[in-house]
Amino acid sequence: MPFLVILKRFEVWLLLAIVAALIGFALQPPPPLPGSREIGPEASPGEAQPLPVPLQGPQSDGIPAATTPPTARIREVHVTPSSSGYIVETLISRVGGRATDLVAGEDQVRATTTEGQPVNRFFEPFQATPALLASGDSVSSLRWWLPAPAESIWIEIDGERIEARLP
Numbered sequence: 001m002p003f004l005v006i007l008k009r010f011e012v013w014l015l016l017a018i019v020a021a022l023i024g025f026a027l028q029p030p031p032p033l034p035g036s037r038e039i040g041p042e043a044s045p046g047e048a049q050p051l052p053v054p055l056q057g058p059q060s061d062g063i064p065a066a067t068t069p070p071t072a073r074i075r076e077v078h079v080t081p082s083s084s085g086y087i088v089e090t091l092i093s094r095v096g097g098r099a100t101d102l103v104a105g106e107d108q109v110r111a112t113t114t115e116g117q118p119v120n121r122f123f124e125p126f127q128a129t130p131a132l133l134a135s136g137d138s139v140s141s142l143r144w145w146l147p148a149p150a151e152s153i154w155i156e157i158d159g160e161r162i163e164a165r166l167p
Helices: 003-008 010-026
Strands: 072-081 086-095 109-113 118-121 138-146 152-155 161-164
Touching: 003 010, 072 161, 086 152, 086 161, 109 138, 138 152
Parallel strands: none
Antiparallel strands: 072 086, 086 138, 109 118, 109 152, 118 138, 152 161
16 A cells, blocks of 8 residues: 555644644634623532522502613714705714614614604715614714704704704
């Protein structure tokens, strides 16, 4: 068997050892993240944590108090005049607690002036669509195009309306 001569080479054995180590490394389960806990049948009973009890109002008589939906608020408003209108930049912050991230696209976020006129988004090529994250607090910058000056604009985010007073 002349092809077994290749097994006499040191490089072949080194290559086999490296491949075996890489396969063993790839098959290891990932380590748990800090602050996380395992769930399922492999979790030990000591790791299981009780579910949180909803808060009860002072006059609820044992009925859990309704939780308020997360609120969005305007942090800053900047207005930049341009040759044929105004660019309005709003910094919107939102408290987490939602089930999914909210991508602030044309369908999810709308704006109108105080008079009810729709306000268009300011087009920025090569700009990623802003998003409000589900976990934790998040801040997003939205830019709007106003053809004429206005006192304020009303921004509707996922069914919630907030007012941005223009300087």
